[in-house]
Amino acid sequence: MIQVENIYKTYRLKDQTVKALDGVSIEAPDGTIFGVVGFSGAGKSTLVRCLNFLEYPDEGTVTIGDFGTISASGGKLFRDGKEIKERDLRLIRRNIGMIFQHFNLLDRCTVLENVEYPLKHTGKKSAEIKARGLELLELVGLSDKAYAYPSQLSGGQKQRVAIARALANNPKILLCDEATSALDPEATDSVLALLKELNEKLNLTIIIITHEMAVIKAIAKQVAVMENGKIIEQGDVYEVFANPGQSVTKQFLDTASSLGNLPGLIESGHELVAKKENEKLLRLTYTRDSVGDALISKIARECDVDINIALANIDIIQDEPLGGIIASIRGSDDKIEKALEIFKKCDVRTEEIERD
């Protein structure tokens, strides 16, 4: 388990101070895939660097599995009241793998040498190190590239090497900072599939930091949404995205959905969403609890209203559907009112969209 309680981190520059982490608490149970999303500058990378103490928090505690609770204070780290030194942190870091956006491979070393690198100076014999390196390459599906150099690999393959290297010391936790942000969609999918497989096979706890909603949708079980150094929402990924409480969370949802086109369409006065008389523009949210089938045509018929779908999107999050529809509904006020009541009764959330 990783538990972070109330951590703060402020960067002091010449002419300004930046509160990168402003009282952040998260809890990721063992074996989970925990996503942290947020726009650029939200504090995601700072958070992940504080998890393996590449960066010391100013204040707060970090609890990591067997290593107990480490508290930060005055630029120092303590456990059970005793100060922890850099060299003690090495053992902790060995148990926490990390991968980055730009892979950080050693270009002059072969793929196998890259993977073996963290095993050097651990007292293991070179034959043992080589066997472990080959085993790791098999785990990530790159046995045939052992003697290639990083420059001879695709981006997705490079990230697989980085994953193999990060797992060399059998860590229980893998931190991923924008691990797929430099990859094309296909390579992204294959790296995400590998992470999911490793999560299941090794019971690896994965903390995945990203600004890409698609990554969270694909593999996260829990999610925390960050803004301005704070966690503004967290929980089960389906629950958070089916019932987003904060506007940043909604914006995120829309970044990976055709519904994200709505503000642009409204701004350009597009016919699909143009204001008409006796008409409201609605956003309908269908969750796993919603009665889906033919509801729109049924309501149109029963309530004598016209419903026109402008945009629609269905996601599958953790194997469950989550749908969003932008539709205009046209009719007298009382008929629209009745239609909205039926939507509500069928667990379809409705929100009116204002257009000025």
Ligand SMILES: Nc1ncnc2c1ncn2[C@@H]1O[C@H](COP(=O)(O)OP(=O)(O)OP(=O)(O)O)[C@@H](O)[C@H]1O
């Ligand atoms: N070493 C540093 N020195 C000074 N300021 C920093 C440092 N690292 C981060 N910051 C500032 O802290 C804030 C949070 O940065 P951080 O890198 O954690 O954001 P992020 O959410 O990872 O963003 P991105 O999605 O762009 O990677 C930003 O305002 C950033 O400028």
Ligand SMILES: [Mg+2]
């Ligand atoms: Mg970052």
